[in-house]
Amino acid sequence: MASGTSQSGVGRVIAGRYLLLNQLGSGGMGHVWLAHDQQLDCEVALKEIVFRDPGEAAQDRTARVARARAEARHAAGLRGHPHVVTVHDVLEHEGLPWIVMEYVAGALDLRALVSRRGPLAPAECARIGLAVLDALTAGHERGVMHRDVKPANILLAPDRTGSPYARVLLTDYGISVQPDGDETRYTRTHVIVGTAGYLAPERTQGGPPTAAADLFSLGCTLYYGVEGHGPFDRDTGLATLTAVLLEEPRPPLRAGALEPVLAAMLAKDPVHRITAARTEAALAAIVTPQSPPRPRLDPGSEPPWASGTPDQAAQGRGGRRRRLPRLLLGPLAGLLGFVLLGGGAWYALANLPGAGDGQPYGRAVGLARPLKDGDCVQAVWPDAPFTGTPRLTVVQCLGTTTDGQVMTVYEAGSADEARTTGGTQCEQRTEETREKLAAVRTYAVIPTGDGFDAAGRRVACLLLGTTGPVFGPLGRHREMGMRIPDTATMQKQDCLDRVSDHSARLRPCDGPHGERVLGFARLSPDTTFQQARDGKAQEVCEESLPPQDYGYDPGGHESAFWASKSAWKTTSHYVVCTVRPQNGGTMEGDQV
Known part of the structure; x- marks a missing residue:
């Protein structure tokens, strides 16, 4: 939650204890405030119920108050879960309930983050999806459906090491419900509770809240995270709901390896929708792809936010669609077909076997010798940047304008393995450095079949500037001073x-x-x-x-x-x- 500007009400003391400092945000049920707990001398977040319509029916007001109490009860039942915002207390002040919650310093919700910095890399989006899915599953096991999973309800915050957006937290159980319980469902008559564009089709038709419906909403949310817009976004709420019910999601352009998982999560019929367990396996495979037998990949640290706004995705003309790893084929059989491998980076899965005598990467790349770790390059694209296969030239890292640098090379078991896994492997191996830079993308330089031995049986993993040159060495190739x-x-x-x-x-x-x-x-x-x-x-x-x-x-x-x-x-x-x-x-x- 990023601190907003101070609003009317700053300085009020709620229930004789909580001093309102400033407003953090607003939602359908009211405002969220940053407050100081004067008894415990710490900061908390307070949710205030606000009735904006003085003429709102008394029964509707009662229902909204009851929903607030239900939010506190449901979220408190998940207290201690690492991916759920902790609820400390619910109290009444001047006849209305206030919910006392954990204050998450330095956090932004996913909607604000994407709006500010652009879409996420697929692997980063998959990491967030795993965390939210874990939180949802914990609720589902207690019989609690969230019913409003959307980007604005996912907070990303620094972890203890200071890595921005490493923590993932699901918030706002304000319309959650236990469908098999005895409690009243706090929904106004003839009103669908949820957010247009993120509701499952069966919910738009008045169907009951289910774990499958929450999973559909999570699919819409992850689609937004990787594409920058919802799969069913239209000009009006009614048009959006109609699209959810009757139209297929817009084909994703940036989703990469996440594309088949999203397709399975967004199945219209909940009977055919992928299960939570299989979704977890599919997302985990994107976050940590299976490595080839050699060399083994150090696990590294949890990926932080991928900086920089990606350009619009375009499949390289020399690239190919690749088959999914075996781990994903089972869950998604019959739905998915061929997809482009690789997370949020752009890859040159280029050059068909046999292209270019004496050139390890083929005529399009044009290099006469294999790339080695630390080589700086200039890249000339045939059309727009990251469209097609670039012609590469090795240049001095200092004193010239460089477009990128080889961050690592690794040995593949075969030319076919290099083509199949090179993109994903290079993303994994450059991730730590890539996430520390503002505007770079990974690019895997893949040997051709005939050039595989000439390349030393190795794939070269580049970091290239997304919008222009990088002006010198990157990451560990820089020298102090x-x-x-x-x-x-x-x-x-x-x-x-x-x-x-x-x-x-x-x-x-x-x-x-x-x-x-x-x-x-x-x-x-x-x-x-x-x-x-x-x-x-x-x-x-x-x-x-x-x-x-x-x-x-x-x-x-x-x-x-x-x-x-x-x-x-x-x-x-x-x-x-x-x-x-x-x-x-x-x-x-x-x-x-």
């Missing part, structure tokens, strides 16, 4: 000293440094570079990545930013947000 000429090579948790308004030096974080990178923020497309430097960038960084959310004392630290003209020339319009001492001194180690 080197001058960083552009924001494109700055990464999360970098420690820097400013050289000028345009460049910095990379410093060890356990030694003196002037500032530390917290993350990236994207400004609106109509923001000029001068407006960014004159205050817009500072404002966005203070709002979206406040240092206090990362453990820094607000009394001694402040937000700062970096903005480069290259980000405006390529229309990506992102800035690097940092933290620095207010007194202009230096930081050292983990000092907060």
